[in-house]
Structure formats: structure tokens, C-alpha cells
Amino acid sequence: MDPNLKLNLHDGDLLPNPSMYKRLIGRLLYLTISRPDITFAVNRLSQYMKAPRVPHLHVVYHLLQYIKFAPGQGLFFPAQNSLNLTAFVDADWANCVDTRRSTSGFCVFMGNNLLSWHSKKQPIV
Structure with a gap:
């Protein structure tokens, strides 16, 4: 997109x-x-x-x-993988044209494997 x-x-x-x-x-x-x-x-x-x-x-x-x-x-989860835990987070700061609310999200990796991710539109402006 x-x-x-x-x-x-x-x-x-x-x-x-x-x-x-x-x-x-x-x-x-x-x-x-x-x-x-x-x-x-x-x-x-x-x-x-x-x-x-x-x-x-x-x-x-x-x-x-x-x-x-x-x-x-x-x-994809390969058999050989490092045990480094890495997390990323980001927000778009009031990018919704209709409500002016922000969307934030995060993702957590163990080596090269994605463990968890989440995104959410914030409840208040």
C-alpha cells in the first residue's frame, strides 16, 4: 500500500x-x-x-x-537461528484524515524470525 x-x-x-x-x-x-x-x-x-x-x-x-x-x-522459521531479541516500534502521528488519530505498532524478532506484532489506532487524539 x-x-x-x-x-x-x-x-x-x-x-x-x-x-x-x-x-x-x-x-x-x-x-x-x-x-x-x-x-x-x-x-x-x-x-x-x-x-x-x-x-x-x-x-x-x-x-x-x-x-x-x-x-x-x-x-519462515529456519532451523539455524541466532538468539538475538530485537524489537521495533513506530507511530504515524495523526495520519488518519477522518479522526486525526495516530496508529502505533510494534514487532518483535528472535534472530530473523518474527515472534509478535501488533498495531492499533489510538483511542484519543
Whole structure:
């Protein structure tokens, strides 16, 4: 997902059949269990399930193309690994156009293996 793309609740036409969008997002949410590389994009797109619009669907199609052409991107746990524990954290500082709330997240690695990750939209501005 393009980090400079600003999705919001009001741009574009409403989808005539939002159930298709909801089914796609549900399947993508299930896929995030083994594909942490798409977690941010799916999280962002799932925020528009109440009233999805045409630009949101275009981003879903773009994400599906990425998944199709990057099948090797997923969790991989090799037998030989170091025991270095590394953590990363980041926040986007009020990047949501609609609510002006921040999204923060972290990921923890043991060697090269991803152990845990989490992202959350902050409850207050």
C-alpha cells in the first residue's frame, strides 16, 4: 500500500454491492495470520467496511495483485537461528484524515524470525 495514499470516508462513490468488499476484507484478515507484510494495509482497509467506496476497492485489488506476485512473502522459521531479541516500534502521528488519530505498532524478532506484532489506532487524539 502506498504510504502517501490518503483514504477517507467521503471520497469516491459508494459501492453498489458492499458485501463483496466485506468478504474480500474478511479473507485478507485471515491471511494476515501468516502474512504480516499486508497487515497494515488490511487494517487500514477494514476501517471502511461500514460504507466502502470505489477507491477502497481499487486498493483491495492492488493488494490482491501484490499477494499474487509475491507468493514467497510470509513467515519462515529456519532451523539455524541466532538468539538475538530485537524489537521495533513506530507511530504515524495523526495520519488518519477522518479522526486525526495516530496508529502505533510494534514487532518483535528472535534472530530473523518474527515472534509478535501488533498495531492499533489510538483511542484519543
